[in-house]
Amino acid sequence: MASDAPSSPDEARRALVEALVATGEQDRAAFLRVYRMTAAKLFGVCLRICGDRTAAEDVLQDVYALVWKRASGFEPGRASPITWLATIARNRAIDWRRANPHRATTDVEDVADLPEPSPSACDTLLFDETDRRLHLCLDALQDTQREMIRAAFFGGLTYAELAERRAVPLGTMKSWIRRGLLRLRECLDDDA
Amino acid sequence: MTTPDDPDMTAAEVALGLLDGEARAAAHRRLLADPAFAREVAHWRAHFATLFAEVPEVVPPAYLEHRIAAAVAAGGGDRASVHALRRWRWFGGGMSAVAAALLVLVLTRATEPPAAVRPPSRTVVPMVATLAPGAGVAPFAAVYDQSTGQVRTLGRVALPRDRDAELWAIGQDGVPRALGLLTRDGKTRIVVRGIRIEPGTTLAISIEPLGGSPRALPTGPVVATGQLDRI
Known part of the structure; x- marks a missing residue:
């Protein structure tokens, strides 16, 4: 790891929290620090959900305009900063998908099912290592359950939309996912 | 449990x-x-x-950082300016050899002997931009001469018969303003009236119906953009 990079996850997260809090006080230099620390991750999120590079760029710009406006509402004690930011990116990208169904060229299930890459240095710095249990527990689910849960997360799809895409009755879809969520909860509880 | x-x-x-x-x-x-x-x-x-x-990290293009910083500087990223900016894609990146050659060409033309000799103390430095094109479009060069209020461009856009290429200026407020249509011979001169052109102004070319965009904003794809700067 480069010597000028934050030396530990704690330090990286603290630097991001500080920059985000200062952004909430309308500090533009801090805002640019937030951008530089997180843009690649958030662009990855936008790209994955939008499936269209031009759209992902527009959405990313919207996301940071929102970050600038909403940073004063970020509560360091309650949320991880990268999760707070990534959630804004996810929500905006899902809004875009809903508004532009014809431009969302990739199918949401393809989007959700991209092969898992190995986590990058930024991830290991900004995400909490101890909270990776979800991945292990998801791996323990049936393929369909796992796919549907990921499609719901990355595509912002409801039960009704998932049922339509999979051409199964609504009740069947609810039952698949609820059983998957139940197993997920058991697995997460076991591990806690 | x-x-x-x-x-x-x-x-x-x-x-x-x-x-x-x-x-x-x-x-x-x-x-x-x-x-x-x-x-x-x-x-x-x-x-x-x-x-x-x-989710894998993907480094966004460098121009996004400028766009985002500009939107925030222009008024806290209010919806109107963000929306206007969003219409624009800066085709960033370094100047290609062809673009550099075009720039030399257009500058040579821009500094053709003036009809009247101006006092040396009032020499106005022209502003130039290389308009970095998107795929399938040759590079453009543009010069703005403050003394004559004239924008000249050198470069040609491949156009269908029923389309025109329109030149736009986007200032600090992020709002595109139409400057005029490009001529089909690739050497355009447009006299700018009532639109502020300054270093940092972005020039952009969009493809429009014949006669130019029917609206106040571009309606067709933007094929090239670049920022003016003093030389």
Whole structure:
């Protein structure tokens, strides 16, 4: 790891929290620090959900305009900063998908099912290592359950939309996912 | 430990956004009224958020940082200016050899002997831009001569018969303003009236119906953009 990079996850997260809090006080230099620390991750999120590079760029710009406006509402004690930011990116990208169904060229299930890459240095710095249990527990689910849960997360799809895409009755879809969520909860509880 | 008889997964469903209609409304009312339920939803949200960690990082193009910084500087990223800026894609990147050659060409033309000799103390430095093109478009060079208020461009856009290429200026406020149509011979001169052109102004070319955009903003694809600067 480069010597000028934050030396530990704690330090990286603290630097991001500080920059985000200062952004909430309308500090533009801090805002640019937030951008530089997180843009690649958030662009990855936008790209994955939008499936269209031009759209992902527009959405990313919207996301940071929102970050600038909403940073004063970020509560360091309650949320991880990268999760707070990534959630804004996810929500905006899902809004875009809903508004532009014809431009969302990739199918949401393809989007959700991209092969898992190995986590990058930024991830290991900004995400909490101890909270990776979800991945292990998801791996323990049936393929369909796992796919549907990921499609719901990355595509912002409801039960009704998932049922339509999979051409199964609504009740069947609810039952698949609820059983998957139940197993997920058991697995997460076991591990806690 | 959860028992199988209790398959109420509403908290997870809310966190994932699976519900709609009345079920969603009811769950959201419960979210406000039931703190334990709200905590459970928050836990699920935190768990699902770890899915973000698997999304590969993709470095966004450098011009996005400038766009975002400009939008914030221009007034806290208010919707109107963000929306206007969003229409624009800066084709960033270094100047290609062809573009550099064009720039030399256009500058040579721009500094052709003036008809009247101006006092040396009033020499106005022209502003130039290389308009970095998108795929399939040859590079453009543009010069703005403040003394004559004239923009000249050198470069040609391949156009269908029923389309024109239109030149736009985008100032600090992020709002595109039409300067005029490019001529088909690739050597355009446009006298600018009532539009502020300064270093940092972005020039852009869009493809429009014959006669130019029917609206105040571009309607067709933007094929090249670049920023003016003093030389």
